[in-house]
Amino acid sequence: MKKVISLVLVFALAFSMLSVSASAAVKTECNGDCDICPAIVVPGIGQSNVWALDENGDYLLDGDGERISCFPAIFNVGSIVAKVLVPVLLTLITQRDMGLSNALRSVVLDAFEVNLCDEKGKNTGNHEVEKYLYSVAECSEYEKEQIYDNIPLQAFAEKAGEDHLYYFAYNSFGNNYDTVAELYDFIQMVKEETGHDKVNIVPISMGGSLANALLDYYPDVMDDLNKVVYIVPALNGSTIVGDLYTKNFAFFDTEFLYNGFLEALMDEEDARMIEVIARILPDQVLSNVLHNVADCLVEDVAANITSLWGLCPKEYYPEASAALLADKPEIKKQTDMYYQAQVDSLENIQTLVDKGVEVFNIVDYDFPLYLIGNSWNDDNGDGVIHLSSTAMGVHSALVGETLGEDYRQANTSVNCSDKSHNHISPDGVVDASTGLLPDHTFYFDGQAHEQTARNDAIISLATRLLSTDDIKDVYSSEDYPQFNGRRDPRDLKNHYIPQAKAVDTSALSAEDAAELREALAEAEAFVNSTACYDGQQEEIEERLDAILVKIGVKEAEVEEEPSTFFTKLSLWLFDNYGANGFSEMPYLTILKIYTSIYKTVNSFIGLLVG
Ligand SMILES: [Zn+2]
Numbered sequence: 001m002k003k004v005i006s007l008v009l010v011f012a013l014a015f016s017m018l019s020v021s022a023s024a025a026v027k028t029e030c031n032g033d034c035d036i037c038p039a040i041v042v043p044g045i046g047q048s049n050v051w052a053l054d055e056n057g058d059y060l061l062d063g064d065g066e067r068i069s070c071f072p073a074i075f076n077v078g079s080i081v082a083k084v085l086v087p088v089l090l091t092l093i094t095q096r097d098m099g100l101s102n103a104l105r106s107v108v109l110d111a112f113e114v115n116l117c118d119e120k121g122k123n124t125g126n127h128e129v130e131k132y133l134y135s136v137a138e139c140s141e142y143e144k145e146q147i148y149d150n151i152p153l154q155a156f157a158e159k160a161g162e163d164h165l166y167y168f169a170y171n172s173f174g175n176n177y178d179t180v181a182e183l184y185d186f187i188q189m190v191k192e193e194t195g196h197d198k199v200n201i202v203p204i205s206m207g208g209s210l211a212n213a214l215l216d217y218y219p220d221v222m223d224d225l226n227k228v229v230y231i232v233p234a235l236n237g238s239t240i241v242g243d244l245y246t247k248n249f250a251f252f253d254t255e256f257l258y259n260g261f262l263e264a265l266m267d268e269e270d271a272r273m274i275e276v277i278a279r280i281l282p283d284q285v286l287s288n289v290l291h292n293v294a295d296c297l298v299e300d301v302a303a304n305i306t307s308l309w310g311l312c313p314k315e316y317y318p319e320a321s322a323a324l325l326a327d328k329p330e331i332k333k334q335t336d337m338y339y340q341a342q343v344d345s346l347e348n349i350q351t352l353v354d355k356g357v358e359v360f361n362i363v364d365y366d367f368p369l370y371l372i373g374n375s376w377n378d379d380n381g382d383g384v385i386h387l388s389s390t391a392m393g394v395h396s397a398l399v400g401e402t403l404g405e406d407y408r409q410a411n412t413s414v415n416c417s418d419k420s421h422n423h424i425s426p427d428g429v430v431d432a433s434t435g436l437l438p439d440h441t442f443y444f445d446g447q448a449h450e451q452t453a454r455n456d457a458i459i460s461l462a463t464r465l466l467s468t469d470d471i472k473d474v475y476s477s478e479d480y481p482q483f484n485g486r487r488d489p490r491d492l493k494n495h496y497i498p499q500a501k502a503v504d505t506s507a508l509s510a511e512d513a514a515e516l517r518e519a520l521a522e523a524e525a526f527v528n529s530t531a532c533y534d535g536q537q538e539e540i541e542e543r544l545d546a547i548l549v550k551i552g553v554k555e556a557e558v559e560e561e562p563s564t565f566f567t568k569l570s571l572w573l574f575d576n577y578g579a580n581g582f583s584e585m586p587y588l589t590i591l592k593i594y595t596s597i598y599k600t601v602n603s604f605i606g607l608l609v610g
């Protein structure tokens, strides 16, 4: 028996050594001996696939046989209707909250069930994160497509080799501490697999919060890093999430709910229609329902998700955690730890710089934050994250404003190499000398957060930073100035330019031919460059469009006169009845409204039929 056991032990030992040496085998062509460090992308929220599983661990499939994504939640229309139909009818008939709030709470909990976390901050939902625990070189075509769709770094992969590119996928609604531990291990794995002793990391958006935690929990990781290229990083969360955790929602103000809130999020006429329809409930009932649903979302869902706490700015955290985590000590222990990492964020980045790690930052500005919470206009931003968070404490004017003629550059950062630098943006909005890294932060005017990866200048800049050492700071190349603009030249490349090139100019008047040639040359120059100003692309598209229309290659776009029926009606109701529902208005008013809606619908049908 002893013999058997020792034999088994010997085999086990031999196999484990075999597997260790196998995993330690360097997989790169360069064997770790090349000038380009492997790059690890740490993506943003929702940029990793998380799939819902059934009780047997198989993928849940939708009606078309496709896997079901857990992000941001799973909405099953059939079960929602079944849950809310009766309460909605009862509430409408009685004009009181007859179970509607409870039904909607249950809808929210159902939708987020797959993302729920327990009192220890661990996921309880049945799902699988699609991870790529190998370089892009070993990814399937499908996996490559997922990765490049989120961040089109093909040019980097071509230069450095796909065996030098890694994508750290994680659950956006997962456990912050566990995810950061995985990221640390991932970095060690990349070093082993590539043979390089240092890596470059690219924390994007929410990935910035993971980088905060990584540097704070694992300070020795600083010695593993060659460069850090932050892209729109949430280094101090987002005020939107701060408002969420402090329940500082803009729509709690019913006056605003009926005039202004929805218009900021969607097309005005659609928004106004919803406002009119919402009046089938008295304002008190609607307000109750909204509060109940928001409470459920914040207390029962968001409060337990530690990764989401990673997006709560440090200024909001003490109040929010005291209110939401008083009876959840296990979660609070973890979020307190992250809070400390967030407080230490800029100090840790300074340590990186002092250690000789090259740190770059790419941010967007002058795009208003989504109007969800009341803090939406407390700072400049990129639609999703406020600017002082992404740009490491920078001071700026609000969206649509400037710092003013009399404003003088404050030069508060120790990292500006020459105090004669001009770090004020050409539009007078940003004083980059007040961010932690004035010489290493690139700003993109008017660029929206979610479209960042579609800005080819940003991708090209990131590629250059990751694959060469020729960009040392914002003064290294005129192609990549400190202040640049929004762009997404796909339409120009795929439609306008090919269309213009295909024109037979011999049939045109000399004047038209010259204009087409110049407009085309301008468009091609734009597409082939990486520096621009916000709005330049539209000017170029319009010029090319105008001449293509003039010579009859393109049809002029006829702008339909937009309908303003609901806009007028909603504003009239607001002026006369504030936030009141129909049942709170006099009978004659209701009659008038219904008659006018009836007439509109009738004439609309007449139009369709006739
Ligand atoms: Zn190499």
Ligand SMILES: [Zn+2]
Pocket (backbone or CB within 6 Å): 415, 416, 417, 418, 419, 421, 423, 438, 439
């Ligand atoms: Zn400077």
